[in-house]
Each structure stands twice: as C-alpha cells, then as structure tokens.
Amino acid sequence: MATPGLSARRTSPGTDSAPGAPPRPVPWVAPLLYLAVLLAGLTAAAHNGSLATAPTAAFVAGLLLLLLLERIPVPSRSLALLGARLGLIVAVTALDDSGLSRALLVLVPFTAYFAFGRTAALALAGGCVAVVLALYTLSDPAWYADPAYVSDLLMLLIGLVLALAMAAVAIGEQQGRARLEEYAARIAELSATAERNRLARDIHDSLGHHLTAVAVQLEKAAAFRGHDPDAADQAVADARHSADRALEDVRTSVRALRDDRSAPLPLPSALADLVRQLDDGRVEVSLRVDGEPYDGPAGPALTTLYRAAQEALTNVRRHADARRVSVVLTFGADSARLVVADDGRGFRPGAVTGFGLLGIQERTRLVGGTVEIDSAPGAGTRITVEVPRTGTETDA
Structure with missing residues (x-):
C-alpha cells in the first residue's frame, strides 16, 4: 500500500x-x-x-x-x-x-x-x-x-x-x-457526453425523418409531373410541409437548449401527422389508439414513443419496401406501448448498425422502458416500445 x-x-x-x-x-x-x-x-x-x-x-x-x-x-x-x-x-x-x-x-x-x-x-x-x-x-x-x-x-x-x-x-x-x-x-465529462448523444439522437430522429419525407415527396412530384399534375402539386405541398416541420423542430430544440423546457406534445395527433406523411398511396398506413390518453403535457416517456414512431416510419419509407404498415398506441394504467409493424423485406436485427435503432434503444432505456425488435429477412418488421407512465429521463 x-x-x-x-x-x-x-x-x-x-x-x-x-x-x-x-x-x-x-x-x-x-x-x-x-x-x-x-x-x-x-x-x-x-x-x-x-x-x-x-x-x-x-x-x-x-x-x-x-x-x-x-x-x-x-x-x-x-x-x-x-x-x-x-x-x-x-x-x-x-x-x-x-x-x-x-x-x-x-x-x-x-x-x-x-x-x-x-x-x-x-x-x-x-x-x-x-x-x-x-x-x-x-x-x-x-x-x-x-x-x-x-x-x-x-x-x-x-x-x-x-x-x-x-x-x-x-x-x-x-x-x-x-x-x-x-x-x-x-461527471462533467459524462454529462457533456450524454448531452452530445441526446443532440445526436434529436438531429437523427427529427431532421433525418423530415428530410427523408422531403426527398420522397420531391421524388413523387418528379414522377407524377408529366401525367398527374395535381398529385405532383400535392407532393410538393407535402414536401413544403415537411420542411416547415423540420424548421419548427429546430426551433423547438433551440428553445429547449435555452430554457430547458419542452413544448407539450399531443401524442395521438402527432402520430396521426406522421402517418399522413407516410400514406402517399403506395403504402397503406393505419393508426389505432387504445385507452385514454394521459392528461397534461407529454413528458420524456411519451416523447420517446413519438421519436420511436418517427424513426420506425422513416425506416419503413427508406428501407422496408412495405405495402402495409400499422401503428398501434396503447395507453395503460401504468405504461404506454407503441407497436409499429410492416410487411416489408425485414432484416436481421443483429446485423443492423445504424443510428436509428440505436437511438430508439438509448432513449427508451433512459426513461426506464423496453424495446423489442422482431424481424427476419422477408418476414417484415415489428417494433414494440413500452415506457412507464411516469418515466423520467436520466443520464444513465
């Protein structure tokens, strides 16, 4: 000694x-x-x-x-x-x-x-x-x-x-x-690392989703311009809407960084907006909400569900090549559960190393929730995220 x-x-x-x-x-x-x-x-x-x-x-x-x-x-x-x-x-x-x-x-x-x-x-x-x-x-x-x-x-x-x-x-x-x-x-170093990871998740989940939506709608506009001008105009309008949402998300993030407060998030209506963006005629998307939504502004737990849905739907748009997608949100007495399922090409969960699924897992763990990913090549994908009703984000 x-x-x-x-x-x-x-x-x-x-x-x-x-x-x-x-x-x-x-x-x-x-x-x-x-x-x-x-x-x-x-x-x-x-x-x-x-x-x-x-x-x-x-x-x-x-x-x-x-x-x-x-x-x-x-x-x-x-x-x-x-x-x-x-x-x-x-x-x-x-x-x-x-x-x-x-x-x-x-x-x-x-x-x-x-x-x-x-x-x-x-x-x-x-x-x-x-x-x-x-x-x-x-x-x-x-x-x-x-x-x-x-x-x-x-x-x-x-x-x-x-x-x-x-x-x-x-x-x-x-x-x-x-x-x-x-x-x-x-502790200061760990806190700075946790904040960098949080910002990375926000940028990926929010801006990445909206930019993907903009790209898809612009591709649709280009494809329909010659034989369906109305559909092309609607696609451009949808792209503009997604760009506005991206700008609003940036402003919300800046406000949160300045005063550490988050705006209320009505989760069912926010999910309905996400579904509407994805439902472009080529993919059939359904949304079902079971149970009574929680009163008051959304906390970290419900925000986690929104980001998980955002990332799951973005992956469907980018990679799944699916025809049907179902989104089910269930409010229970002690927890809330989100299930996003598609009939797309599927994948091997252990072989995927992108930021999206990692971000879902990190966010859910921080609020004390769980994530289940059920997928296989050619068998579609089912992502289940469950968070406690009173989940509070930590730096763990």
Whole structure:
C-alpha cells in the first residue's frame, strides 16, 4: 500500500502544490509555532537580563531563517531542506533560555510525513526522542529522577503524536478534495457526453425523418409531373410541409437548449401527422389508439414513443419496401406501448448498425422502458416500445 505522502496525484485547493506533487504541510502550523517559541525565548531572555546579547540575537536569527525556509519554493521532498531545518532547530534549541524550542522538533516528522510518508515520519519521530534522551543523559545521567526532565519528555511525546495525527488528517483531507475534483471532472465529462448523444439522437430522429419525407415527396412530384399534375402539386405541398416541420423542430430544440423546457406534445395527433406523411398511396398506413390518453403535457416517456414512431416510419419509407404498415398506441394504467409493424423485406436485427435503432434503444432505456425488435429477412418488421407512465429521463 502506498504511503500517504506518495499516493496523492492531484493538487487540492489551498495546498500550493504543483500538479503531481505530494501534499504540502498545513501552512500555518510552523509559523505559529515559531512565533510561540520566539515570544517565550525573548521573555526568558528579558527575565535573565540577556535580551541584548549575541546568543539572543542568534536565537532570533535562527527562527527567522526557519520561517524563511517555509517560504522558499524548495521541493518539499528535498533531504537537504529537511536537514537544514533540523540543524536550525537544534541550534535554536541550544540558544533558547526558555527551553520551549524543543517543541520545534515535532516539525521534523510532521514535515517528513508530507514529503516521504508515514514510515519515514515515524522513524524521524523516534530519532527525535532518541536525540533528546541522549542530550538528557549527557547533561544529567540521573535525569529520569528529575520531574522536570520527565515532564518535558512526556510533553515532547504528546507533541509528536499530535503532529503525526494532524499530518495524517491533513493528507486525508487533501486527497479527499483531490478525489472530489477528479469525480467532478468525470461527471462533467459524462454529462457533456450524454448531452452530445441526446443532440445526436434529436438531429437523427427529427431532421433525418423530415428530410427523408422531403426527398420522397420531391421524388413523387418528379414522377407524377408529366401525367398527374395535381398529385405532383400535392407532393410538393407535402414536401413544403415537411420542411416547415423540420424548421419548427429546430426551433423547438433551440428553445429547449435555452430554457430547458419542452413544448407539450399531443401524442395521438402527432402520430396521426406522421402517418399522413407516410400514406402517399403506395403504402397503406393505419393508426389505432387504445385507452385514454394521459392528461397534461407529454413528458420524456411519451416523447420517446413519438421519436420511436418517427424513426420506425422513416425506416419503413427508406428501407422496408412495405405495402402495409400499422401503428398501434396503447395507453395503460401504468405504461404506454407503441407497436409499429410492416410487411416489408425485414432484416436481421443483429446485423443492423445504424443510428436509428440505436437511438430508439438509448432513449427508451433512459426513461426506464423496453424495446423489442422482431424481424427476419422477408418476414417484415415489428417494433414494440413500452415506457412507464411516469418515466423520467436520466443520464444513465
């Protein structure tokens, strides 16, 4: 398992780290501790009458250098930086009249936790305790019998424990923020992908259908121009109507993108319009609506049925070479079902890779519905789409 100091990959806010760098120590801990040691040392020097002496000046200079090291943009994993900090802390401790400077030793494992991980920090914490014990032994072999020495050692141990715990908590918080940023970026990317897919389905299902209708009607007009001018004129009028519908669909899509609202869709009448466009005399199209249509504007579920019918009828016009097509819309208590069946040439469902059927399946899945495609070469096609009455579109 990677240590906390090595596992962070992203920069979290407030850490002042470059991307890919390990977490940075909490920035206010060291300066606050330096300030406390400075005030304690100057107070002790003033009490002892040594405030204006060279050792006190060196003590202050050492603390200022330590503070400067916190601000210099040296790589946080530099052993030289850690060694310089440790040397300055030892020097400041030797010059301090108050004895509080020993508390600065906790900064060594605290900083090492961020730079080198938990194992290195624990080792350095043990080393700090060993150094203090060695100094105690050199100054007073019977130090363990002096309550002051024992109290100072216990305070150092408590300080080391708290410093290591704070470092662990800070690293966990920084890594948590980094993971949240990564998750947010992934969600934004997935949302953008879902929106692109939705727009692709809308363009294919809506504009593709109307442009197909325009092309068919214009072909009909060209074919009938010579011997049936009235039929040709009607075909041109139908083509113009399909072009107007395409333009209206574009405007509706733009409005939906601007204010995220969809216009009401009376599904039975919309299907009747689709059927009328397909019924050009060469294909017999029937529409049957069973059950009571749902009140109120259509939601994503009924819009899915409309788009499915639109795509199915477009495929009939383009590929099926059918003579009869039936469209059956059934409103149930809990769901609505659309069945589009034709007697055309059929196909193998697994061999078709176009956007149309894929779009039907994607739309239906998003509202919690189901799609069944029953077809075989020469046996016609039957597409059944069923959606729940309260289906709500998701980004799944």
